[in-house]
Amino acid sequence: MNKINSQSILIKLLLPIIAVTIGTVTALTLFILNNERVMLQRASEQNISIMRESLIMRGRILSNNLARQTEYNLDSFDFQTLSALYTKSSAYDEELSYVILMDKSGVAYIHTGSPEAAGHQLEAAEDQFALSQKKPGINEFTKSNVSMIEFIIPIQQNKKIWGYLRLGYSLNVLNAKTSLSKQALYDEINANIWNTVLISIGFILLGILVAYYVSRKITQPLSELTSWAQELSRGKFNATHTINKQAFRELTLLVDSFEQMSKNLLDSTQKLADYNHKLTEKNKALESATRLIEAADERKNELLDQLVGELRGPMQFIIGTNDVLLENEWVQKNKGFKSSLEMIQKTCRKLIESTDELQGLKNMKIKGNSSAISIVPGEVLIDGVPELMAHILIDGKVKFEIENQVEGQFIQTDKRIVNDVIMNLLRNAARFTRAGSISLSLK
Numbered sequence: 550m551n552k553i554n555s556q557s558i559l560i561k562l563l564l565p566i567i568a569v570t571i572g573t574v575t576a577l578t579l580f581i582l583n584n585e586r587v588m589l590q591r592a593s594e595q596n597i598s599i600m601r602e603s604l605i606m607r608g609r610i611l612s613n614n615l616a617r618q619t620e621y622n623l624d625s626f627d628f629q630t631l632s633a634l635y636t637k638s639s640a641y642d643e644e645l646s647y648v649i650l651m652d653k654s655g656v657a658y659i660h661t662g663s664p665e666a667a668g669h670q671l672e673a674a675e676d677q678f679a680l681s682q683k684k685p686g687i688n689e690f691t692k693s694n695v696s697m698i699e700f701i702i703p704i705q706q707n708k709k710i711w712g713y714l715r716l717g718y719s720l721n722v723l724n725a726k727t728s729l730s731k732q733a734l735y736d737e738i739n740a741n742i743w744n745t746v747l748i749s750i751g752f753i754l755l756g757i758l759v760a761y762y763v764s765r766k767i768t769q770p771l772s773e774l775t776s777w778a779q780e781l782s783r784g785k786f787n788a789t790h791t792i793n794k795q796a797f798r799e800l801t802l803l804v805d806s807f808e809q810m811s812k813n814l815l816d817s818t819q820k821l822a823d824y825n826h827k828l829t830e831k832n833k834a835l836e837s838a839t840r841l842i843e844a845a846d847e848r849k850n851e852l853l854d855q856l857v858g859e860l861r862g863p864m865q866f867i868i869g870t871n872d873v874l875l876e877n878e879w880v881q882k883n884k885g886f887k888s889s890l891e892m893i894q895k896t897c898r899k900l901i902e903s904t905d906e907l908q909g910l911k912n913m914k915i916k917g918n919s920s921a922i923s924i925v926p927g928e929v930l931i932d933g934v935p936e937l938m939a940h941i942l943i944d945g946k947v948k949f950e951i952e953n954q955v956e957g958q959f960i961q962t963d964k965r966i967v968n969d970v971i972m973n974l975l976r977n978a979a980r981f982t983r984a985g986s987i988s989l990s991l992k
Contacts, residue, residue, distance in 0.1 A: 570752075570757065570760060574752050574753050578749040581745055582741065582742055585738065600723055600726060600727070604718060605687070605698070608716060612685070613702065615635070615648070615714060616714050618631070619704055619714055620705060624706070632659045636648075646695075646697065646717045646719045647660065647715075647716075648662075648714070648715070648716055649661075649671075649714070649715040650704070650715075651671060651679075651712050651713055654670075658712075662717065678701075679699070679715055680713065682713070685700070685703065688701060696724065697717050698720055699716065699718070700716045702716075864900050868897050871893060871894040871897075875890055875891070923963075925959065925960060926958070927955025927959070928955070928957075929964055930968060931951065931953065931968070931989070931991065934989065937975065937976075938975060938987070941975075941979045942987075946983065947984060948985075948986040950987070950989070951989050954990070954991060
């Protein structure tokens with residue numbers, strides 16, 4: 550059993566440590582790899598941007614130089630020299646695919662890429678774009694599945710545009726260099742990934758070994774404490790265990806606490822037995838007192854019923870007799886006698902109200918009983934209310950109405966307390982209402 554507990558504690562302690570170690574190393578590895586990838590991508594993009602800017606700069610410099618030479622030789626119409634110059638420039642720069650010299654109508658005079666096009670009208674989309682330019686510009690397009698960038702320089706003669714010099718550079722070489730740069734980037738990223746993964750695995754293995762060693766140092770004393778706790782739970786409060794405190798000093802306080810707890814549990818058990826005996830005796834006395842209270846409560850109800858019955862009958866008879874006498878003409882004329890009758894009637898009514906209050910005492914419980922909350926139907930809350938109000942409002946001058954919207958619904962409450970509250974409210978309403986109506990609405 551101790552061996553199983555030791556292994557269980559070791560596994561529960563070792564797994565979180567290993568999980569944290571692996572998670573931390575993995576997060577750091579991914580963070581490093583992501584930073585390296587971003588840095589290498591930025592370097593590659595910067596390198597590609599530099600190569601492209603270098604191409605554009607070379608194209609602009611060459612196109613400007615050739616444009617000045619073209620304007621100089623154009624005055625003598627020395628197209629042969631210009632053609633040789635253009636051909637030499639194309640041979641010198643492998644990315645320069647062609648050089649075109651055309652007039653403003655679109656007729657080509659020199660075309661190093663297609664010599665047979667010389668003397669013909671150029672009508673392609675890129676040709677029309679060049680004819681629309683009024684100042685030096687750049688046009689990027691694709692022709693025959695080849696990406697091109699063309700530098701366009703208007704050629705002037707006598708301060709007017711005579712034609713256009715067009716230098717077309719192929720972007721295939723730049724794209725090839727870009728592909729090589731990206732492939733080198735991917736190779737370097739893959740190499741970094743493998744190196745980082747291998748280092749991370751090494752750190753994870755080292756972390757697992759350290760975690761296992763630390764966990765063993767912790768779980769050995771804990772397994773002894775667990776065994777001790779199990780014996781205490783079975784009631785062996787005198788059980789003791791020998792734990793090497795020097796091997797794990799941090800558990801010294803815990804071991805001392807276990808020893809003290811064992812002593813305290815033994816003392817508490819004895820005290821609890823004494824308290825249980827005393828409580829049993831008090832419960833018996835309480836049960837006896839409760840029975841006496843219930844008997845007194847029943848006797849109180851009997852006396853109240855008897856008292857209310859003996860008072861209410863004569864008072865109702867006196868009130869009825871006074872009502873008949875007050876309607877007599879002689880009584881109406883004799884003010885002194887009428888005043889005496891009204892005083893008698895008022896006194897009788899107060900006595901009836903007193904009997905109503907006495908009747909309410911019948912429904913009250915002896916102070917000290919606890920409330921009983923239960924789930925009851927809504928209509929149960931007004932049990933006895935219609936009968937009570939019919940008894941109170943016997944003279945018929947005040948009408949009583951009930952609106953019950955909770956009928957058929959179930960409510961969790963103390964039925965007795967709610968019923969007593971409703972009864973007391975209605976008695977007070979009847980006491981201060983001489984005419985009209987009293988309504989009760991349950992929602």
